[in-house]
Amino acid sequence: MSSTLLRTTPALRGALRASGAVKPAAGLATSFVRGKATLPDLSYDYGALEPYISSKIMELHHSKHHQTYVTGLNSALESIAKAEEAKDFAKAATFAPLLNFHGGGHLNHTLFWENLAPASREGGGEPDGALKSAISSDFGSFDSFRKQMNTSLAGIQGSGWAWLVKDKTSGTLGIVTRANQDPVSGNFEPLLGIDAWEHAYYLQYENRKAEYFDAIWNVVNWKTVAQRFGKA
């Protein structure tokens, strides 16, 4: 998973790498030294996706909404650790919905920022190479894929996401939707995510969400999607 998801102080990073786990120090009996999730920086300015996504939306979405998921994830992890320490496993399990919601929110938004790019740079256009072939073969054509993705996005009832995914067993591409912040997991590898929560578009598009779903293709970073496809 992306290294930006769990960033720690430099001193801790070595230990994290060495153990390959979030909880590095098996020898520390009572006080865990753990990595805290932090808000990843964007690789472009808040105004860089204009006019398709406004600067104000980007700033709130990243600095407020995503930050809230990061804070909520750390808080859930802390609560679970405390319950674990007290050997109260039933209590630890009660934090599962918060872990899923905030952990999913952190993961989804991190993937989302990386699969967007300014239209003046890598954003927009169409994929090429192996990804283009796979999309053509699994959806008929790139246009057909885009239409199917927009239909899926428009069909979400409430808050959620739509994803282009690769099925790890069959190797084929597909579209899935997820409610709220449920992350894509299991047999699917997420390649491209589009946020269909109202906070992702409302300040600019209000109730006209179809316009947002049309516009966002101008800022999709196909280079990132192709890299994810290559690794999956």
Add this chain to the structure above:
Amino acid sequence: MVNIGNLWQYLAAQAPLSSVLSGDQFNATTNNMASSITTYTLPQLPYAYDALEPYISAQIMELHHSKHHQAYVTNLNKALESHIASVVGNDIPGQIALQQAIKFNGGGHINHSLFWQNLAPASSADAKPEAAKELAAAIEKTWGSFDDFKKAFSTALLGIQGSGWGWLVKDGISGLRIVTTKDQDPVVGGEVPVFGVDMWEHAYYLQYLNGKAAYVDNIWNVINWKTAEDRFLGTCDDAFALLKASL
């Protein structure tokens, strides 16, 4: 005749008609339904779009009522029309496939209709908790104090993950409970919806942005306690009789 009260019952039952009726009875019913299906319309608000200022902006109210609520009404009518065709055509898979659209859009229509009615301009007498004497007594009995109830209700609202609603409901004769529902799921388990608060982002975002706690704080200024009292003293059907008058 399908009216909003029956829609509510329909959503509660969630059973394709053809599974409980058969033969002549089934055909007679579907013919009757096909000829008398009601087209739902957007109810008028009992106040102006700017009447809930400064707590809910006129811009939010206008979009929320004329666009969002209208979309639920339009899509409900579409889904019901297709559903009737499926019933008449003995197409059970088709009926089942439509249930989610009916639940979502029918729920959206019910929830928003109840919501508009349980809001009132802050300066009106209806917006004062004194307008709900019996309800207030029951709330104090259940939560200890009115403030404790408000805290519990606000916490429930802020705990919703994603889109949804918070409701104070009357369960049985006088038992009060706070429930939250996801997306547009309506409260249709037999409880009386006393009042509801919309926690979809479109209900507050243009004014409050990510600060939903401030929206929740402010909504208390525009709760219609008169409507809440009436619903508390009445039955499920009464709640919808009130609605039908405005449809």
